[in-house]
Amino acid sequence: AQSVAQPEDQVNVAEGNPLTVKCTYSVSGNPYLFWYVQYPNRGLQFLLKYITGDNLVKGSYGFEAEFNKSQTSFHLKKPSALVSDSALYFCAVRGDTGRRALTFGSGTRLQVQP
Amino acid sequence: GAGVSQSPSNKVTEKGKDVELRCDPISGHTALYWYRQSLGQGLEFLIYFQGNSAPDKSGLPSDRFSAERTGGSVSTLTIQRTQQEDSAVYLCASSPPGQSVGAFFGQGTRLTVV
Numbered sequence: 372a373q374s375v376a377q378p379e380d381q382v383n384v385a386e387g388n389p390l391t392v393k394c395t396y397s398v399s400g401n402p403y404l405f406w407y408v409q410y411p412n413r414g415l416q417f418l419l420k421y422i423t424g425d426n427l428v429k430g431s432y433g434f435e436a437e438f439n440k441s442q443t444s445f446h447l448k449k450p451s452a453l454v455s456d457s458a459l460y461f462c463a464v465r466g467d468t469g470r471r472a473l474t475f476g477s478g479t480r481l482q483v484q485p
Numbered sequence: 486g487a488g489v490s491q492s493p494s495n496k497v498t499e500k501g502k503d504v505e506l507r508c509d510p511i512s513g514h515t516a517l518y519w520y521r522q523s524l525g526q527g528l529e530f531l532i533y534f535q536g537n538s539a540p541d542k543s544g545l546p547s548d549r550f551s552a553e554r555t556g557g558s559v560s561t562l563t564i565q566r567t568q569q570e571d572s573a574v575y576l577c578a579s580s581p582p583g584q585s586v587g588a589f590f591g592q593g594t595r596l597t598v599v
Contacts, residue, residue, distance in 0.1 A: 405587045415528075415576070415590040461528065463587075472518060472541055473578075473588055477527035 373398050375464050377476035384452045385484050392447040392479045394462030404445040405463040405473070406436055415461065421445060432456070452483045487511075489591035491577050497597045498567055506562040506594045510579030517560050518578040518588060519552055528576065534560065536582075567598045 374397045384390045396402055406418040419430025426438045436447045445462060462476040490509040498504050510517050519531040530544035534554045545551070549567075554560040564571055574595050578588035 407587075407590075414592045415578075417587050417589070420587050471516075471535060472530060472533035472544075474530065475520070475528040 373464060373466055373474045375462050375474055375476035377460075377462055377479045379479050380477075381480045381482060383482045383484065386454050387451050390447075390449050390452045390456070390481065390483070392460050392462075392481060394445045394447065394476060395443050396445060396462070396464040397443065398464050398466035400466045400468035402443075402445075403465045403467065404436070404438065405465075406430065406434070406445075406447050407461045407463065407475075409459040409461065409478075411458070418447070418460075452481075454483045454485050457481055457483045489577055489579050489589055491575075491591035491594050493594060494592060495595045495597075497599060500569060500598055501566055503563065503565045504567055504596065506564075506575050506577075506596070508560045508562070508577030508579075508591060510558065510560070510577070511581075511589055512558075513581060514579035514589070515557070515582050516580040516588070517554055518580075519560070519562050520576045520578065521573045522576055522593070523573045531562070531575075564596075567596075569598045572596055572598045 376395045404421040407415040408418050409415050419428050421428045421438045429435045434449050438445050459478050459480050461478050463473045465473050492507045515536045517534040520528040532552045533541040549565045552562045574593040576593045578590045580586050580588045
């Protein structure tokens with residue numbers, strides 16, 4: 372079965388501090404991993420993806436994510452958080468075999484305090 | 486159009502009525518997804534269309550839910566005999582050929598069953 376776990380419902384961080392939003396996955400075959408962000412009353416926007424290659428992936432708005440195959444994780448990171456980063460973040464996975472639909476995690480609400 | 490278009494953006498219906506939600510994917514995208522998002526919650530997978538393959542209906546919560554995709558383009562999600570627990574935002578997404586590509590989301594249809 373294909374699944375994604377985002378263990379934190381909410382992450383609080385002060386502006387200027389580094390942030391990490393955690394994601395672990397389970398999938399058949401090699402994983403394709405994605406992060407999306409949802410701002411209030413807005414649709415989901417693509418942030419970044421891991422397909423193959425470098426384990427550190429850089430995406431939009433200064434975000435990056437680190438793929439760790441042994442830990443089956445794909446944590447989202449940013450060196451210096453902004454208040455405007457406050458939003459709902461979703462991790463998603465698709466395997467290269469078996470079920471091809473994207474499976475999403477339950478989401479993590481990021482709150483950046485000024 | 487430039488993005489995934491969903492209509493209506495908002496729908497209020499009485500319990501027991503049928504509703505149809507429409508999704509126009511991005512031109513050329515072969516894959517189309519429907520997800521459901523309850524207030525502040527994660528994305529619940531409903532159904533996935535990929536080209537001419539049989540759709541993956543494994544996420545449909547009951548036989549009151551059905552979806553079709555005509556001509557490999559526009560999709561309609563139908564909910565029969567709506568219940569209050571059907572109230573949610575219904576999100577449609579599409580993606581081009583290739584497993585390594587993420588999905589592009591529409592703005593969603595907010596369904597309220599009263």
